[in-house]
Amino acid sequence: MILCGLVSRMSAQIPVDIHTEIDLSSHAADISKGMYGVFFEEINHAGEGGLYGELLQNRSFEDSQFPVGYKVEDGKLVSSIATNYGTGRQSQVHLKWNDTVCPGWNLETKGKAKANIKLTNEDPYFNTAPTSLCIDVHSKGDGVSLINNGFWGIAVQKNATYRIRAIVKSGKSQILVLRLINDEGKTIGKSKLKIKGNSHWIDQECMIKATASSSNARFSVDIPSEGKIYLDYVSLFPTDTYKKRKNGMRKDVALMIDSLKPKFLRWPGGCVVEGITLNNRIKWKETLGDPASRPGEYDLWGYRNSYGYGYHEFLDFCEDLEAKAMFVCNVGMACTGQTGETCSDEDAKAYIQDALDAIEYAIGDTTTLWGKRRANEGHPKPYPLQFVEIGNENFGPIYDRRYNMFYQAIKAKYPELTLISNYGMDGSKEAKQIEMVDPHWYVEPERFFRDAYIFDNFPRNKYKFYVGEYSCNDGVGSGNILAALSEAAFLTGCERNGDIVKMLSYAPLFEHKHDRSWPVNLIWISNDKVMGRSSYYVQKMFSQNLPSYNLISKVEISPETLHEQQADDGYIMLKTLDNNTEYKNLTVNGKENSDKKYGEGTVIEFDLKRNKESKGLTLYWGMIQHDLKKALALNIGHKEHFATVDHMSWNNAYPYLNKEVDSITSNEWHHVKFTILYDGFSYSVDGKEQWKYQTPLVNRKFLAAGYDTNKQEVVVKVVNAKDTPCSASFHFTNGKIANKAILTTLKAIHKTDENTFEQPRLIYPYEDVVDNISEQFNYTFEPNSVNILRVKCRH
Ligand code: AHR
Secondary structure, three states: OEEEEOOOOOOOOOOOOEEEEEEOOOOOOEOOOOOEEEEOOOOOOOHHHHHEOOOOOOOOOOOOOOOOOOEEEOOEEEOOOEEOOOOOOEEOOEEEOOOOOOOOEEEEEEOOOEEEEEEEOOOOOOOOOOOEEEEEEEEOOOEEEEEEOEOOEEEEOOOOEEEEEEEEEEOOOEEEEEEEEOOOOOEEEEEEEEEOOOOOOEEEEEEEEOOOOEEEEEEEEEEOOOEEEEEEEEEEEEOOOHHHOOOOEOHHHHHHHHOOOOOEEEEOOOHHHHOOOHHHOOOHHHHOOOHHHOOOEEEOOOEEEOOOOOHHHHHHHHHHHOOEEEEEEOOOEOOOOOOOOEOOHHHHHHHHHHHHHHHHHHHOOOOOHHHHHHHHOOOOOOOOEEEEEEOOOOOHHHHHHHHHHHHHHHHHHOOOOEEEEOOOOOOOOOOOOOOEEOOEEEEOHHHHHHHOOOOOOOOOOOOEEEEEEEEEOOOOOOOOHHHHHHHHHHHHHHHHOOOOEEEEEEOOOEEEOOEOOOOOOOEEEOOOOEEEOHHHHHHHHHHHOOOOEEOOEEEEEOOEOOOOOOOOOEEEEEEEOOOOEEEEEEEEOOEEOOOOOEOOOOEEEEEEEEOOOOOOEEEEEEEOOOOOOEEEEEEEOOOOOEEEEEEEEOOEEEEEEEEEEOOOOOOOOEEEEEEEEOOEEEEEEOOEEEEEEEOOOEOOEEEEEEEEOOOOEEEEEEEEOOOOOEEEEEEEEOOEEEEEEEEEEEEOOOOOOOOOOOOOOOOOOEEEEEOOOOOEEEEEEOOOEEEEEEEEEEO
């Protein structure tokens, strides 16, 4: 039991911020050994140009292919149209598209050379990846080269060797020269590839050694002869990958994950599981086999997934990391933030079979169809698959039915697996059996400080939690120490409730320096560098200092403000949620709405009418831009008479305030008045205040204590999210502690401090010894710090 009491600042005689009494002989909730894991999704070039070792972009020349039914219009990729299961409306989305002839590659001609390039599907080497590039050299002049710039440049290291694989066809025998070129145009590596001129595809490998380092090299295929030459696949791969796997991971990037010692790894996502439309979902079967035969898929985050880091590589990676595998399956539902396409329950049976096949591939006997395929791919032993998540962020009655269908089918065949529902805290009423749910938190710091206690009173007999995606990503720059402090606060609550919170994974995991599709990400990658934000070190500190169980602790902490409370300044917007709702006479501060930012004291008024089918209206305020990357959203006028406030972040809505009764009735006009207050809001209907909200004070200091049975140590975690030092008084009862503790601290001077590529270790954990302690002692922790105190103990 943790007691978080309010100590009145006025009456407190002792200048101590945290009073704690820790019972060394107690044994509160156990903490799962598998608590901390890793969530991988192909977003922000996490894999392509990131974790996955391939150095060339568009090696297979498939990047210009798009899903069947899509088109390119005005430089955008336009999806096919589907009915969105979330909104019930027809939906079509416009996405980022690279409209060059052959993305990643360009032709360079010197002197009087003349040549052109064209993509073709004729005479494919692999029918599954049919596109190849035809280079037609009309006149060789002073040289024709096909250049690949990698992913914003190629990083090579002096004396390192790289494996080249090329699938080439030519009518003329010739020797291609393959070169690495640095950004001054100098050749820093050279290799040759002999081609027989018999017009048959040849599939060859050779090595290239870099004679100098460069973080911005290019790869050149020099073509000496006139005539046509075809390239189906050209790959450049480091030989020194993580665990030396041939189709493996970039070593420095994989080591960042390795040093988190994750207990599980989730794949393939995220929204990419669902797809823009169903035919755009990740199809794990197509990720198997020879990398050159994999078709890849347009990734809903705006670039192509080559499928190089596929299901088999993911399972290998789990094995290398000694982590359990978590596979997320599509339930016949596309991402509702995209088209939200669904299929019929009948057609969903194929998706169930697909999930069963995936499981069979990972753990089935080698006599089974997919188990045999695994063995043929070189891995007869089963992989450590333990978790299957049914869907990703799907919801509503269709999901409920699908969940039940998938759960029954998978559980009947694989009772040993843990099945996870993609629902959040509330689970779903229609689901027959839920073992575990996956609530997501992408929130501002304040929310994590509050939610550090969210699990304390959750019923113990319902289901377990896998917090599959969480990060503080709102109002924290690119991810500063304030974000890390709030996440650490939240984690103290998760560990304290280890009996129900079983697993956690921060998301998203990676961001390439040149592609940020999500506001804040854990690990940053450039071509030759990889660095962790302060949140990364929080993950590492918590996963490396995981107690076996909690100790009963009485903790007294005073709630307080983090900084001056402020009204939420920003643009305002009204939006009806369907055709059953209308509004008129909108004024802001008595005038017709104008396009400027509003804050404290602003009064928004309008008349609202809805019928009994209505989903209501949303009033957004505090929008930092004219979009929903950050805003608060009051939902009113719902047919079921409730009002809620959501927090909008990056177009996603996260419940912020609980439901209140809403008195708007059907088929008559009501006058609505909404006032933005200094630290909240007031909402009235027809002159009567319905809901007044003032942001309460919450804790800014957090403590969790547990016992590590292996090391026989007490582990105390203290988070101080204030700019001032935090003094704590410790009283250990019913046991003895050693007189020396090891303290690991992560801290920053300012809340806005962040690690950057220039200063990757500005915020970095360091260790200290704390001497002369006894069962009762005081200690003062640094401002803006996360601390882990370990001390030997006997009880
Ligand atoms: O992590 C980024 C995205 O956030 C995931 O794809 C999705 O599951 C969530 O909305």
